Amino acid sequence: MAVNKSVAGLFSGPKTCFLRKLSGSASSRLDLSGIFAPIPTPFNSDESLAFDKLEHNLGVWQKIPLRGYLVQGSNGEFKLLKDDERVEMVRRSRHFISKDKLLLAGSACESTRATIEMSNLMADAGADAVLIINPCYYKSAMNEETLLKYFWRVADECRVPVVLYNMPANTGIDLSVPLITKLAKHPNIAGLKDSGADVGKMAQVVHTTKGLGFQVLSGSAGLLLPALVVGCVGGINGFANTNGAELCQLISLFKEGKLEEAGELQRKIMHPNALITRIWNVPATKAVMDAGGQLYGGPCREPLAPVTKEQLKTLIEAFVKEGFLPKPK
């Protein structure tokens, strides 16, 4: 396999070791195609972790043909949990999730060594793969070379496959196509979740990584169909927490070539999805989960504030209007 020269040899110890463990051939990569729910972390009213609610929710989602779950992503409030809580969320989730579903775990920290440590703790706790967002606090220092080295070393030392996570709205950094293309050559990097708004970039990545088995997932349900049509294999979408069945249906319609119906469904998703992702975020997802009656949403950890009554009304109207929530009686 062609290895990018600028990093080859940088970490000779771990890499050699790593290559013994993994086959490194594209064909052996984890199959990421389908829809993943990036599940929220349920809290009790005192902000402690509510594992009983976690079990309940995963039981409900189990009936949907999801490919798997992302535990401790942005929707999982990973930035608001303590290190041990993050690992515990993965361990408990693994216990409640059936074996045929993939468990991706969000394991990124700001330092390289902490990310490696957290990734392997989560692997030990049952994660099939880890999702790694780039460090972002020292923005001006996060140039392409630094990010390449960061992800390459983490992938080298992590015991399960790595999925890159690009989330420019939260990090203020947009992983470039050349950077992703170089990283796609690492045998332990399986794919990318792109939560940027530019589906053209996803198309470029699919093109530049052709033949490597590298898989691109749309980070937004609002771009799922456009992403599929340019070659992405699925999505990790907050909207799957409230309406996973509809996203699985969208993939089916696409596969069956029913483009008109698919387009119609995609358009109906746009506004409700925007409300619970870009606009009002995690508290809104939890509010819609509560409103649906089947799932537990509950509070977020502060500083995330609950939606206001007015926002809740708008949310419910938007979901009901497009048929994503039953009409309130």
Next chain:
Amino acid sequence: MAVNKSVAGLFSGPKTCFLRKLSGSASSRLDLSGIFAPIPTPFNSDESLAFDKLEHNLGVWQKIPLRGYLVQGSNGEFKLLKDDERVEMVRRSRHFISKDKLLLAGSACESTRATIEMSNLMADAGADAVLIINPCYYKSAMNEETLLKYFWRVADECRVPVVLYNMPANTGIDLSVPLITKLAKHPNIAGLKDSGADVGKMAQVVHTTKGLGFQVLSGSAGLLLPALVVGCVGGINGFANTNGAELCQLISLFKEGKLEEAGELQRKIMHPNALITRIWNVPATKAVMDAGGQLYGGPCREPLAPVTKEQLKTLIEAFVKEGFLPKPK
């Protein structure tokens, strides 16, 4: 027809007058579906307008099943021409373009009165419709209400249909979905060219303007297929200046349901297209036109600088690699 209340009555004179001229029903709107080439303005070496080269180029493009042409858009260096030159470009182009092709003319100025005057001069010179970009110099003053009033009044007083033009990379302003949705109710506003990177926004606009006959066109060839799949009707794409046939083919593949081939073609377009649009702009388009041997590219007006030798080499390699330029002998 439902008229937005916040502007109803603002321009009672012209609007009443206008409503007599147009039917106002969605069915009567101009059909904008297909590919438009936003043609560059050919200059002689002294930066004067080269109408003979214009005639030559339009003769070449005539063989491609384009829906029409945009004269004096961003690719036409409209900001670098004098007012009378802008109108003359429309007049001459109309003369060289066959009747069955639509001629859209870029008529925007920064002031409302100048835009109205220019629009009607271009209509008199043969434009079938005008493309209007928002004023952008006084950014902080260009709130939704001001932009609504601007476009509404221009549409009221313009003798041909108006197409909205959203180009955030150049203007620093992104026309919002609510604004576009309100404007779509004006009977003389036929559609939108969106040159933003977010195809999700195009999907939203298609959804919120359903039933109005309002048509959305992708401003970037890099988003053409994703745009089509969410309900857009075509594109006004700089890439059509160098490779219009391929874009028409992409639409055909989409209509025939050949999604795999369409996806492959879309991905091949990404990088060459980025080079002549986002990255190196109009001078790069002209350089590729010259390199192809059939069209006249020529110089841009200063301050736009010609591509460097190194950039030209990269350009040609990128186009040749994907089969969009013949291999140099």
Next chain:
Amino acid sequence: MAVNKSVAGLFSGPKTCFLRKLSGSASSRLDLSGIFAPIPTPFNSDESLAFDKLEHNLGVWQKIPLRGYLVQGSNGEFKLLKDDERVEMVRRSRHFISKDKLLLAGSACESTRATIEMSNLMADAGADAVLIINPCYYKSAMNEETLLKYFWRVADECRVPVVLYNMPANTGIDLSVPLITKLAKHPNIAGLKDSGADVGKMAQVVHTTKGLGFQVLSGSAGLLLPALVVGCVGGINGFANTNGAELCQLISLFKEGKLEEAGELQRKIMHPNALITRIWNVPATKAVMDAGGQLYGGPCREPLAPVTKEQLKTLIEAFVKEGFLPKPK
């Protein structure tokens, strides 16, 4: 004089010619120290130019120890006037302004040739110097080399001195310190009006252009004192249209070393100034001029909308609170 090598020889004709006209030594540069009012363009209710109101206003401002006036800057709505109107505003203003006051004229267009032509027309109409903002529509093409060539050539061919104008909030482009430093070596470039928010950048430019006679002016009254303390020579400030006397006083306090009083005055200026510049812009300046009772503000050209009643109330309260408008009776 050391001439930047990358542009030397580019325009040998005009430059040689130019060097005969100007001495090129720093000592001969125009003295720009003091306060300039960037006067608004007065319109009648039908948006035609109101030269009688122009004469009236200049008569009022004449009593203030301003260094001079900027005619056709951003506050002068230069983007909303026709070419001939722009020149006529300079001609008339020159007629009404006494000889001892400098008249700077905003002459920039998007194309190099149009800017040169406009600059010389304005020089003929009586401008002592021209203020040139960078072209900004084709943002991605406006790299340092292109902008260097643009300003250098304009300065070469312009019959009066050039003042650079950096206005990132409106243009989306921030002229860099290295670029300005190179341009400062041109004998016909006298200085810079910096309307950016970073006074540290002004300090850097003062430092890198030391000994060249190049002068930096603050574009915002809100940064006048900080700018003076790092070595700027004055300001071209929208606030001078409504409260020029106070800005002249601020300069006096600074020169007399009365820093505490100067600081107090500077702080009082902040909020009212922000309202009529960054926040509500030209229409707010005109509204405060009208409210003061001595000057004519009048309407702006559309799309610039008049301030609302509520905004007017806030404006007047803010100016009255800090003593910049008399209390309404």
Next chain:
Amino acid sequence: MAVNKSVAGLFSGPKTCFLRKLSGSASSRLDLSGIFAPIPTPFNSDESLAFDKLEHNLGVWQKIPLRGYLVQGSNGEFKLLKDDERVEMVRRSRHFISKDKLLLAGSACESTRATIEMSNLMADAGADAVLIINPCYYKSAMNEETLLKYFWRVADECRVPVVLYNMPANTGIDLSVPLITKLAKHPNIAGLKDSGADVGKMAQVVHTTKGLGFQVLSGSAGLLLPALVVGCVGGINGFANTNGAELCQLISLFKEGKLEEAGELQRKIMHPNALITRIWNVPATKAVMDAGGQLYGGPCREPLAPVTKEQLKTLIEAFVKEGFLPKPK
């Protein structure tokens, strides 16, 4: 004392408790005037904490008339340390710092509860006050109301005074003047470190918080003199790690009214300071510390990469040129 109504009563328990501990009058606020060094965290070559080097460095800095130190700010790589390491850095520093110097500790975490816990742990470890940067990962949720509640509650429950920390370049969020003005009314919020580039904003805050004893510190040495002249009381500046004596001298020159000398010194600081803050960041600070020969810089924690040889050369030249490093023999 006037308490902002929108948050009054929100945290009645802790606040009442808090008011017993603090007098709440402006006069009792901590005096923050002067220069603080935001010290870097020294690491051994294996990235472990090097407390011996910490002791050494603090011994060197002790000879400079600094007001105090910020331990675990951005320059202290706080985002790259484990929670217990952060507290230990404070504990050890307190041990090495003399009693007459203030020790500010950077205690922010993303969740409210973690920030409160960390703040009190650091207070117990010897911090005189804590510096709190706003949470920033969930950007779209961090509106003014949420941030107000966050800081207010932390200030309520923290056993030592709180200093707000605005750092838009790293967080992507700029704390607004109205928000800061409201927070300034909390008796346990002593001031603000503003690391934004807009000294006009600092002027506004000084004006709107007049009489409250609220103190504003410039976060950048590049804006120190402009900040002083508009009413700030000092700075917390990365440049103090390498050249604290010069910053203390700048304050002296300002106090003595020697503005010309002060301006000259300020301008000399600009470029070297930009290199070790905005441009190359913490690794550059450490490199200059090593180059000076007196202090220990050492490596950063990954992903922060050491400066390249070329960057080091540029750094040393820039510091030597302005007299901030002795000439290498």
